[in-house]
Amino acid sequence: MGRGELEELVVSLGEPKYRASQIFKALHQRRRRSFDEITDLPKSFREILAQRAEVSRLTVESRYVSTDGTRRYLMKTADGKPVETVYIPTEGRDTICFSSQSGCPLKCDFCLTAKLGLLKNLSVGEIVEQIIIVLNDVYGAGAETPHGTNLVGMGAGEPFLNFENLIDALRLMADESGLFIVPDRVTVSTAGIVPKIHDLANLHDRPHLAISLSAANDELRNKLMPINKRWDLDELMKVAREFEKSLRRGERFTFEYVMLGGVNDSAKDADQLADLLEMYRIRRVKVNLIPHNGAEQLDYAASTPEQVRQFKDILESRGVSAYVRTPRGRDIYAACGQLAAKAGA
Numbered sequence: 001m002g003r004g005e006l007e008e009l010v011v012s013l014g015e016p017k018y019r020a021s022q023i024f025k026a027l028h029q030r031r032r033r034s035f036d037e038i039t040d041l042p043k044s045f046r047e048i049l050a051q052r053a054e055v056s057r058l059t060v061e062s063r064y065v066s067t068d069g070t071r072r073y074l075m076k077t078a079d080g081k082p083v084e085t086v087y088i089p090t091e092g093r094d095t096i097c098f099s100s101q102s103g104c105p106l107k108c109d110f111c112l113t114a115k116l117g118l119l120k121n122l123s124v125g126e127i128v129e130q131i132i133i134v135l136n137d138v139y140g141a142g143a144e145t146p147h148g149t150n151l152v153g154m155g156a157g158e159p160f161l162n163f164e165n166l167i168d169a170l171r172l173m174a175d176e177s178g179l180f181i182v183p184d185r186v187t188v189s190t191a192g193i194v195p196k197i198h199d200l201a202n203l204h205d206r207p208h209l210a211i212s213l214s215a216a217n218d219e220l221r222n223k224l225m226p227i228n229k230r231w232d233l234d235e236l237m238k239v240a241r242e243f244e245k246s247l248r249r250g251e252r253f254t255f256e257y258v259m260l261g262g263v264n265d266s267a268k269d270a271d272q273l274a275d276l277l278e279m280y281r282i283r284r285v286k287v288n289l290i291p292h293n294g295a296e297q298l299d300y301a302a303s304t305p306e307q308v309r310q311f312k313d314i315l316e317s318r319g320v321s322a323y324v325r326t327p328r329g330r331d332i333y334a335a336c337g338q339l340a341a342k343a344g345a
């Protein structure tokens with residue numbers, strides 16, 4: 001619930017409006033997980049609330065900790081659908097990778113989540129609660145949200161097919177009296193839902209954008225990411241160029257490029273990508289190269305480190321900023337494209 005809805009609830013229960021602020025702070029800032037823990041409310045009111053409302057809709061089914069500190073959480077919604085969330089510690093900051101859908105309707109050929117199909121769109125609460133559960137696990141309930149917490153909407157699902165809930169959840173999490181994770185600390189990744197990229201460009205409080213590209217020609221992208229048959233590279237590049245105009249000072253957006261051995265990682269592929277950016281005059285972008293993490297159920301292998309380096313060098317020689325993302329949590333199946341893999345180590 002947003003603040004307005006909470007106010008309506010407390011007033012409908014005969015309590016003054018300020019109780020809504022107390023509840024909001026307790027649930028979001030102090031990350032309490034039951035009404036009983038909100039001890040600044042009268043006990044009788046807590047009991048009424050517990051009869052009328054629920055704080056939690058997710059339960060943690062299992063939790064895996066990687067040798068590199070990454071944590072992977074398999075959660076379940078109250079209606080029994082799986083949700084995956086990953087915590088990635090790096091020096092001086094934490095990143096939480098959250099899911100926006102249970103399963104995913106898109107059929108990216110290199111992704112295990114695709115095998116599940118769409119199970120459901122997650123509600124605003126189910127999105128926010130993933131972050132609360134992870135922060136409580138890492139820091140304990142009640143501790144302030146660490147200042148350097150970043151969010152990435154790159155877990156299971158296509159966030160822009162659940163756009164309204166996603167944006168409402170991000171607004172709730174940005175609230176100063178709540179988690180206070182501002183949009184500047186959030187990046188959302190799309191497989192290329194063109195109309196929603198357009199909508200995002202027009203939001204004043206939007207997060208950063210990443211577009212999963214993974215191929216620089218339609219033939220290959222149709223195969224790897226069938227969403228390309230709905231919105232092809234021409235439409236995607238045009239909306240990316242439009243999005244570029246909405247960038248704030250010093251901001252860039254990202255193209256994610258999953259590197260698949262022998263499929264999209266040749267020198268020709270790198271040149272084609274640089275040509276594409278040149279043709280559409282897209283400049284304020286960086287390319288994240290993500291070596292594929294492999295999984296028994298998928299037919300793809302990771303690119304060799306030499307291929308990755310050559311690809312990066314070619315992009316850079318053509319004036320494109322390129323970075324190689326270090327895979328995290330591979331041993332617990334927490335890395336990109338691995339969510340929905342078997343239970344893990």
Ligand code: SF4
Nearest residue numbers: 104106108111114157
């Ligand atoms: S890569 Fe992302 S958009 Fe594509 S099928 Fe997997 S979860 Fe869905």
